[in-house]
Every structure is written in structure tokens, then in C-alpha cells.
Amino acid sequence: MKEWDRFVRSLSYAIQGIVYTVKTQRNMQIHVAAALIVLAAAWWLQIPRSDVLLVFFSIALVIALELVNTAVEAAVDLASPDWHSKAKIAKDASAGAVLIAALVSVVIGVMIFGPPLYQKMSEWFLS
Numbered sequence: 198m199k200e201w202d203r204f205v206r207s208l209s210y211a212i213q214g215i216v217y218t219v220k221t222q223r224n225m226q227i228h229v230a231a232a233l234i235v236l237a238a239a240w241w242l243q244i245p246r247s248d249v250l251l252v253f254f255s256i257a258l259v260i261a262l263e264l265v266n267t268a269v270e271a272a273v274d275l276a277s278p279d280w281h282s283k284a285k286i287a288k289d290a291s292a293g294a295v296l297i298a299a300l301v302s303v304v305i306g307v308m309i310f311g312p313p314l315y316q317k318m319s320e321w322f323l324s
């Protein structure tokens with residue numbers, strides 16, 4: 198039972214971290230909004246299951262890295278409230294990780310959604 202309590206407690210801490218990040222980080226709010234729009238589009242365009250998996254993975258990667266970025270920012274602010282070149286490297290590299298994941302997700306999104314979206318648009322304009 199103790200093990201179970203410990204598991205539930207750590208799950209609750211993890212959820213607190215996610216809730217904090219969604220509430221306070223504008224970029225996270227943008228990622229979550231984009232993820233909801235993309236998932237709705239996947240349903241609307243009837244994207245194949247294997248492609249939806251790739252979309253899920255991209256969303257998870259960006260959101261997970263945004264959480265890590267928030268953790269790095271908080272830890273750096275705690276350790277180095279004053280300007281320091283190492284603090285800058287830590288924050289910039291962490292933000293860079295999110296940027297790379299977001300850019301790759303956009304490329305994946307264009308490759309997956311581009312053709313069916315183009316087809317839908319063509320149907321609309323030709324009908």
C-alpha cells in the first residue's frame with residue numbers, strides 16, 4: 198500500500214508540474230492550442246492511424262520539451278538570479294531544444310496534412 202501511495206503522490210506532483218506550466222507559460226498554451234487544432238484536423242481529414250501516431254508523438258515531444266524548458270528556467274533562476282554567461286547558455290540551449298522539436302513538428306504536419314488538405318480545398322473550389 199505504501200508503494201501505491203508513493204506512486205500516487207509522485208503522479209500528483211507530475212500533474213502539478215504540467216498544470217503549473219500550462220497556466221504560466223504562454224508558449225505552452227500555444228502548443229496545447231495547436232495540438233487541439235491539429236487533432237481536430239486529423240479527425241476531420243480522416244488521417245490514417247499510422248500518421249496520427251506520428252502526430253501524437255510530435256505533440257508529446259514538443260510538450261515534454263516545453264516542460265523540461267520550464268524546469269531549466271526555474272532551476273537557473275534559483276541558482277543564478279543575476280546575469281551569468283552559463284545561465285544564458287542553459288536557458289538558450291533549453292529553448293533551442295523546444296524550437297527544434299517545434300520546427301520538426303511543423304515539417305511533419307505539413308507532410309501529413311498538406312495533401313489531404315489540398316484535396317479538400319480542391320473539392321470545395323471545384324464543386
Ligand SMILES: Nc1ncnc2c1ncn2[C@@H]1O[C@H](COP(=O)(O)OP(=O)(O)OP(=O)(O)O)[C@@H](O)[C@H]1O
Pocket residue numbers: 222223270273274277278279280281282284285288289292
Ligand atoms: N540569469 C541569467 N543570466 C544570463 N542570461 C539570462 C538570465 N536569465 C535570462 N537570460 C537570458 O534571457 C533569455 C530569456 O530568459 P527568460 O527567463 O525571460 O526566459 P523566457 O524564454 O522569456 O521564458 P519565460 O518568459 O517563460 O520566463 C534567456 O534565453 C537568456 O538568454
